[in-house]
Amino acid sequence: MTTSSAPRTDRRRWWWALWGLMAVSALGVAAYAVPPYLSGNPADSNVPIDPDVALHYLSLAVHAVPGGLALIIGPSQFMTRLRARNPGLHRVAGRIYMISVLAASGAAVFAATFSLSGLSVRVAFYLLVVAWLYTLAKSYRSIRRGDVRLHQIWLIRNYALTFAAVTLRVYLLVGLQLKRSFTSLPFDEIYNASAWASILVNVIVAEYFVIQRASVPSARREAPGGHPVTTPAPAR
Ligand code: HEM
Structure with a gap:
């Protein structure tokens, strides 16, 4: 009994640690990256703004605000206990998450x-939009x-893409x-590599979690909240 429950407790702790790291970093990036786009002043932007395109700053604002909301809401949707105790809240938060992703991805195209x-960064973001919408639709x-089960798998993939907003900034840092050490490194190259890495690494990590889920018998799966992650959610 003790021997079989020990790995389970370890797994639960591991899930909580990962979930906590994800939630805190999502909150941190939203709190740091979004406010410059609430002021209405293009000079506050963290990325260069084209002075000839009036819509540039606006598109960033319309992108960043719902993007930040999706980033913050996401982790709570993976909390099994919350979902099981309050399926209505899970549904409402899920709808807000969906609308946020739709709005943020529409503005991201602009x-x-x-x-x-540069072109390479643009292509990375277009791809991210397509994958973001595709996984959301699925x-x-x-x-x-x-x-x-499939709903959870596609949301792991979808949130991994939302979370690219966090990893992009980590790679940039x-x-x-x-x-500082290699002063000849151009910033544009760093930005370009960070944008692509944030997508590709997150996709790989998401697939790791999807495969992990498939390899653990459903009755033994644990997620933040302590219940098996297969706790049925309302089929709506
Ligand atoms: C996952 C899909 C996403 C796509 C396709 C996307 C796309 C973009 C694009 C194209 C830009 C302009 C970059 C540039 O001009 O070089 C941008 C900037 C930005 N994005 Fe996203 N983004 C995504 C997710 C998010 C999320 C979830 C947030 C939440 C915080 C977010 C917040 C921002 C912010 C604040 C900026 C302005 C740049 C900055 O101040 O750091 N994005 N994004």
């Missing part, structure tokens, strides 16, 4: 088109069909530290 960061369709 932000990417106006971006002064997660929505699966829950409408009542397939909770690391890149800027490297630039």
